Amino acid sequence: MKKAVFPGSFDPVTRGHMDLIARSANMFDELLIAVLVNIGKMPLFSVEERVEMLTVLTKQLPNVTVKSFDGLLADFVEQEQADAIIRGLRNTTDFEYEMALAQNNYKLNTRADTVFLATAPEYSYISSSGIKEIYRFGGSIEEMVPELIFHRLQSKNV
Numbered sequence: 429m430k431k432a433v434f435p436g437s438f439d440p441v442t443r444g445h446m447d448l449i450a451r452s453a454n455m456f457d458e459l460l461i462a463v464l465v466n467i468g469k470m471p472l473f474s475v476e477e478r479v480e481m482l483t484v485l486t487k488q489l490p491n492v493t494v495k496s497f498d499g500l501l502a503d504f505v506e507q508e509q510a511d512a513i514i515r516g517l518r519n520t521t522d523f524e525y526e527m528a529l530a531q532n533n534y535k536l537n538t539r540a541d542t543v544f545l546a547t548a549p550e551y552s553y554i555s556s557s558g559i560k561e562i563y564r565f566g567g568s569i570e571e572m573v574p575e576l577i578f579h580r581l582q583s584k585n586v
């Protein structure tokens with residue numbers, strides 16, 4: 429039984445995230461989505477809200493679960509006995525950051541290798557930070573997020 433962890437801030441969850449979740453759930457026996465408790469950041473959605481929304485969004489995928497974590501990902505991977513860490517790559521800017529992250533994690537704990545998935549081309553322009561900025565200034569983000577997130581965003585005062 430191979431178990432992967434897909435860590436991230438997911439603030440908010442994007443269509444790109446959902447695509448990666450579906451694809452990696454197909455590749456592993458178990459997929460655990462790990463929502464970072466962002467200490468020091470002012471997230472748009474609380475960690476509880478993000479976990480709840482991801483749980484609703486993945487209810488059709490029987491091998492997917494959602495939890496929050498804080499501290500080191502390498503420690504979480506150990507605690508969860510995971511075999512792999514999933515991360516998406518959109519472009520070369522991601523590559524530099526993701527390579528450093530993967531190598532740091534490997535240095536801290538060799539039990540879980542990082543598996544990079546190439547973001548589907550139609551989602552490679554989407555980022556959670558971009559969505560927040562566009563939304564704050566009244567731009568349309570409907571095509572970038574799952575419908576549930578779009579509706580939940582309407583109730584946020586940003």
Ligand code: PNS
Pocket residue numbers: 435436437438464499500501502529532533
């Ligand atoms: O969605 P994000 O914000 O790009 O995800 C980043 C995340 C959560 C994968 C990363 O910040 C992380 O793993 N944070 C936990 C602390 C840690 O283990 N850092 C890596 C050592 S450099």
